[in-house]
Amino acid sequence: MSTAVDFAARLIDPAAIAAAGHSAVLAYVSPSRPGANFGAKPITADYARALAAARLDIVSIWQYGKPGDATPSDWTTGFDGGRRMGEQALATHLSLGAPRQAPIFFAVDEDITLAQWNSTAVEFFRGVNSVLDVAWTGIYGHSRVCAWAIEDGVVGSRGEFSWAWQTRAWSGTEREPRAVLYQRVIDTPSDPGPLIDGTRVDVNDILAPDFGQWSLDRSVSMPPFTEIDRLGPSHSPRNGARIRNFLLHTQEGNGTAETLAAYLNNPSNGVSYHYTLRDGVVVRVVPEELASWSVLSANPFTVNLCFAGSRAAWSRAQWLAIDGDLRIAAYLAVRSAHRHSYSTQVIGPEYHVADGITDHQYVTKALGIGTHTDVGPNFPWDVFAAHVGEFAGPRPNAIDARAAATPWLGVRRTDGEISTPDGLGRFAEFEHGYVYWHPATDAHAIPAPIMTKFAELGWEAGRLGYPIAEHTELPDPRGTGPGLAQAFQGGTIYRRAGGPAFHVHGAIGARWAESGFENGELGWPASDETAHADGVYQEFEFGRIYWVPGKIVALRHSGEPDTPFDRPA
Known part of the structure; x- marks a missing residue:
């Protein structure tokens, strides 16, 4: 069984994690709470890249407060x-390079008890849902709280599993069968x-093919299968080559997915594939x-899958007898194509040179490399192409979908869509x-009062980047109506009813959050950040927050200082 580790004390060397036999890291996207100084809360973008380079999957988790603290x-x-923690979690999650379509697990x-869940905790998760959507909300907790969250519909699901991460603590012998992760080893002073x-x-058992890892493309539906990691040394670097093709192969032998993988993991045999597949098992x-x-020389730009136990001489009937594996292979091919942005077109006989999904014979006949002819003349390309089409599907237009779900936007003024200067967004x-879309953030509507500030700060090319959530109306007992807030990659815009909008982010934004946001002792933002000799400050309704390297201090207009504290800022 594959395992994942979680930790908060410091950023552990990714190579050491991989060498210890683990395949994933459950990584914090939450900051350290006041008075704590966890080196891995949150992880950094550089560390996320180092984990990926070590071939470790990453899953996002959030825990800010602590019982008894x-x-x-x-x-x-x-x-x-x-809602507020959902906004903070999503902003950090995206800033680390995680995809929008990946869950964040929130800790209980x-x-x-069930009474505590029904009275308070379920409302917390509904607040998270208002930002992330149910589809991308997960929970960590004992077996019963995982079950309650699933039953109340506040966590998402993927096939037969839900975004539930069960801890052994407080669970006794109970196991939640729909959980994707199980925390089996818990580090404590008495039991390190x-x-x-x-x-x-801590050590966690991975219970599902999709356990929330960043690397999966979840715009693709998933057939049932078991995916096992048997990563070995039989590989080479791609040296910057762009992946262009997904190739199918036959084994010409009688192995299982696991026995074939064991053979491939011996470098002296001189052969390997990215995946082996047989009887619903993917290695x-x-x-x-x-x-x-x-x-051969096509290795740098291809992803390769071998049907274990198959032969190029098989009849069509023999191939159709493993139709379940054909569907899994089609899913893996589409998943790979979406992940690396190459075409999902199926290229069968007669072959032509193009990006897409094909077989080893394509390399021989279309590219002129080698002599192999697998997967053979009787492979059911029509059936396989239909499976690919099922998983690839028509990719929905995200801006149109968001507009349809957002009637307050009113009449459309743009004929079609406009590309942003970075070439990625629309x-x-x-x-x-407006509705803005980016592949990493999805599509979100920006109301005109927020849009004015967004434009002032340079639109998506400025410090704010793209929106990461829908706007929220904020009650304002001291004001003339509800205010507005909307989170972006580079911070949040707040606008009090009848007033101008202001941008809050970074260390000053975190300090304001600790004071209670607009309902706390500092009130609403009253300016953007202003530079001073040693750093920056920002005005608020009832005070000012100063930042200088290594220190963040909030002062109220009354002249009485807020409790200042030194911490990395």
């Missing part, structure tokens, strides 16, 4: 706390977890970021706002 448990903050790190690179870790032998040893103008 001055900062209360997250779940006790109800709907409003869930104590033995709560294993030591990796000088730091103790990952080489990560797609590396080149397998499958097709936007469209409507009567009362």
Whole structure:
């Protein structure tokens, strides 16, 4: 069984994690709570890249408060706390390079009762849902709280599994069968977890092919199968080559997916594939970021899958007898094509040179490399292409879908869509706002009052980047109506009713959040950041927050200082 580790104390060497036999890291996207100084809360973008380079999957988790601490448990903050933490979690998640279509697991790190769940905790998760959507909300907790979250529909699901991460603590012998992760080893002073690179870790069993890892393309539906990691040394670097083709192969032998993988993992045999497949079991032998040893000089730009136990001489009937495996192969091909942005067209006989999904014979006949003819003359290309089409499907227009779900936008003013200067995003103008889309953030509507500030700061090319969530109306008992807030990659825009909008981000934004946002002792933002001799400051309704390197201090207009504290800022 594959395992993942979680830890907070410090950033552990990714190579050491991989060497210890683990395949994933459950990584924090939450900051350290006041008074704590966890080196891995949150992880950094550089560390995320180092984990990926070590071929470790990454899953996002959030836990800010702690039972019995001055900062209360997250779940006790109800709907409003869930919404705010959802915004913070999503902003950090995206800033680390994670995809929008990946869950974030929120921790319930104590033995709560059903009454506590029904009165408060479920509202916290509904607040998270208002930002992430149910589809990308996950939960960590004991077996019962995982079940309650699934039953109340506040966590997403993927096939037969839900975004539930069960801890052994407080669960007794109970197991939630729909969980994707199980925390089996918990590091405590009396029962320490294993030591990796000088730091103790928790160990989690991975129970599902999709357990929330960043690397999966979840715009593709998924057939049932078991995916096992047997990553070995039989690979080479791609040396910057762009992946262009997914290739199918036959084994010309009688192996299973696992016995074939074991053979491939011996470098002296001189052959490998990215995947082996038989009877609903997929074994990952080489990560797609590396080149397998499958097709000579075509290795750098191909992803390769071998049907274990198959032969190029098979009849059509023999191929159709493993139709379940054909569907799995089609899914893996589409998943790879979406992940690396190459075509999902199926290229069968007669072959032509193009990006797409094909077989080893394509390399021989179309590219003129080698002499292999697998997968053979009787492979059912029509059936396989239909499976590919099922998984690839028509890719929905995200801007149109968002506009349809957002009637307040009014009449569309843009004929079609306009590309952003970075060549990645798109936007469209409507009567009362805009919709912006980017592949990493999805599509979100920006109302006109927020849009004014967004434009002032340089649109998506400025410090804000793209929107990461829909706007929220904020009650304002001291104002003339509800205010507005919307989160972007580079911070959040707040606008009080009848007033101008302001941008809050970074260390000053975190300090304002600790004070209670607009309902706290500092009130609403009253300016953007202003530079001074040693750093920057920002005005608020009832005070000012100063930042200088290494220090963040909030002062109220009354002249009485807020409790200042030194910390990395």
